[in-house]
Amino acid sequence: MTNTKMTWQIFKEQLELHPDQILQFQYATDKWVDASYHITEIKQAPITSVDCGGKMNAWTEIIVQLWEPEEQQTDRAMAVHKALKIVNLVEASLPLNPNAVVKIEFGNSAFDTRQMYPNEIVADGENLIVNLQPDATQCKATDRGQTCGTPKNKTLEIPVSIEGGQACTPGGGCC
Incomplete structure (x- = not known):
């Protein structure tokens, strides 16, 4: 065993x-x-x-x-x-x-x-x-295809303000 x-x-x-x-x-x-x-x-x-x-x-x-x-x-x-x-x-x-x-x-x-x-x-x-x-310790969410409450392989799109009032998101080329 x-x-x-x-x-x-x-x-x-x-x-x-x-x-x-x-x-x-x-x-x-x-x-x-x-x-x-x-x-x-x-x-x-x-x-x-x-x-x-x-x-x-x-x-x-x-x-x-x-x-x-x-x-x-x-x-x-x-x-x-x-x-x-x-x-x-x-x-x-x-x-x-x-x-x-x-x-x-x-x-x-x-x-x-x-x-x-x-x-x-x-x-x-x-x-x-x-x-x-x-x-x-373990993350039980990963067993269900999630990472800490978010689906795996999904990027959270959180806008970030930059100078001039434009918005930037991860992967958008401006950050």
């Missing part, structure tokens, strides 16, 4: 397939969340937005927050089955949308807190590794 935004259902299913493995998170090349991490909360965030093209968008995100204590408390990360206990505890109080996009929220003293997508989940020996990729 790579290069797609993973849903909560797929994320949870991957965990359920590997309950006895050790859950590891890699947030950059050769950078791992410390084995002492805790899952401090799981948030369900309904998002409603209006993009620069005037279109309303709505989706839901499930954000799993990881906290890394300042002092290492253990040499071995939590087992997947322990993470699933936390998930089940959360879902007993808050039914989580199976189609929601999953994000992992993490930061430490050397890495600013941010939300990242699980890019892939890989079983490697005794470890279940969640490789994270940074979130990125």
Whole structure:
């Protein structure tokens, strides 16, 4: 599973397939969340937005927050089955949308807190590794053939006054 935004259902299913493995998170090349991490909360965030093209968008995100204590408390990360206990505890109080996009929220003293997508989940020996990729901003209007609210390849004709009261427009040869 790579290069797609993973849903909560797929994320949870991957965990359920590997309950006895050790859950590891890699947030950059050769950078791992410390084995002492805790899952401090799981948030369900309904998002409603209006993009620069005037279109309303709505989706839901499930954000799993990881906290890394300042002092290492253990040499071995939590087992997947322990993470699933936390998930089940959360879902007993808050039914989580199976189609929601999953994000992992993490930061430490050397890495600013941010939300990242699980890019892939890989079983490697005794470890279940969640490789994270940074979130990125995007212009949703470009997916609809627009650029920030204006159709692509269309020049806005904004008259500009020049000396003598003449008007000049982009591409008109006078500007």
